[in-house]
Amino acid sequence: MEPTARTAVPGHGDLPLPTPVTIDALLTAQEERFARLDRLLPPAPSPEPGEAVNAALPDGTRVAAVVTHQRTEPGMPSWLWSAADTYELQPVVGHTGAAGMDAVLRAFRHWLDRVNDRGPDTAATVIWPSRDVECARVFLDHGLQPLTVTAVRKPTTVRAPSLTVNIRPALASDEDAVVELAMAEVRYSANVGAALLRAEAERTRRASLAGRLGMTDDVWVAERDGMVIGLAETAIVANTPTARTRRQLPIGLWGYVNCLSVLPGARGAGIGQQLMAVVHNHFAGHRTSGYFLHYNPPNPLSSVFWPRQGYRPLWTQWEVRPAGGMR
Structure with missing residues (x-):
């Protein structure tokens, strides 16, 4: 966010x-x-x-x-x-x-x-x-x-689990699959947190993702049998004395996770953990000060998953x- x-x-x-x-x-x-x-x-x-x-x-x-x-x-x-x-x-x-x-x-x-x-x-x-x-x-x-909550994690590498999926940067050809995964996250979060399922939701998410696919290495997908079933939308954020994030984080370079989503039928198989292992090691390669993200405490999946990935609350909204x- x-x-x-x-x-x-x-x-x-x-x-x-x-x-x-x-x-x-x-x-x-x-x-x-x-x-x-x-x-x-x-x-x-x-x-x-x-x-x-x-x-x-x-x-x-x-x-x-x-x-x-x-x-x-x-x-x-x-x-x-x-x-x-x-x-x-x-x-x-x-x-x-x-x-x-x-x-x-x-x-x-x-x-x-x-x-x-x-x-x-x-x-x-x-x-x-x-x-x-x-x-x-x-x-x-x-x-x-x-x-x-704004949650933070120390900048450490992760021993990658045995991969059961192919994890790679998203391509322009993945746009429809990526938007589907982003919308799955919005629909779920609308029931358990601050997200709102507005009429413009799909158009807004497509616009925020489309220009980045195939152009950067901050959108990752998990693929199994040729089908994209998982998404990690990330960024490297420079927290400078003039950045708005300076109000919540120490100055430095931070890895940011905006969205992690796995298709409903593929959840529970460790795909999210595999995606985050790749993402965390990618962040570590940039010598970041730490990693941060936002999640909803009422979300029964996020409130368990993210602490297991080493994140803990810093600020609560x-x-x-x-x-x-x-x-």
Whole structure:
């Protein structure tokens, strides 16, 4: 899943952020908290431009957040996993933990009431370190669900299992088979996660794949008896100080898995594991800092498969759809 740009939501907030000194202090404390939670987390990022949300704890401690608005249109890759209008809360709560998060989520709930965007194709989200279980309880209490995690893996080679299929880079002639496999993943994920089976789904997936087949070595297929039955769609991502992924990953070169799919009738035979062994060794050849992907915790296949491949959650996207369903 590729990130998309956010835009500010004008005209709905009337409280300024705390002074820069206060924000700097909150960010410093938040960075210290993140470092204690998980050594792989990058420095706590400053919020993106958006609408200020403020709150205070009973002892007078101030916390803050910024709300950004993402508008997704048909034809954009994120149209298949994002609501048309997504309101993301970016908390700056320092060391206050659950108490501070509860305060900014209450303020966010009031902010959403003022916006009054309760359409069915809306969402409210917060992306937060997966290991912060103290705040996880707060998210659940406010009606948010852990729909997506960003998971990471160390950059190690893999001893390839005995191959029962032929694994090779996809060719232009594989387009129909590759799109079929990509759509199988979308249909399954629509039942167990953030994916949406929209009318434009097949056209969108075909457009995102077609130009890459036979041109790069980042789309792989598993073939048995001349039939393509498995797909791994990947990329090598340069996470630079200006890249959007800098907010979630340390700076460096990363291997990325966008989609792994095996035809329903061929699942359970180790084909996904064989594909990923080839992909991981391909990533290792590029001297990557690590590998990352996104999966849905409610997915009974992904939530088991990816930890077995060495991936573990780094960030969790907590979400409620429609946005008005937040408590």
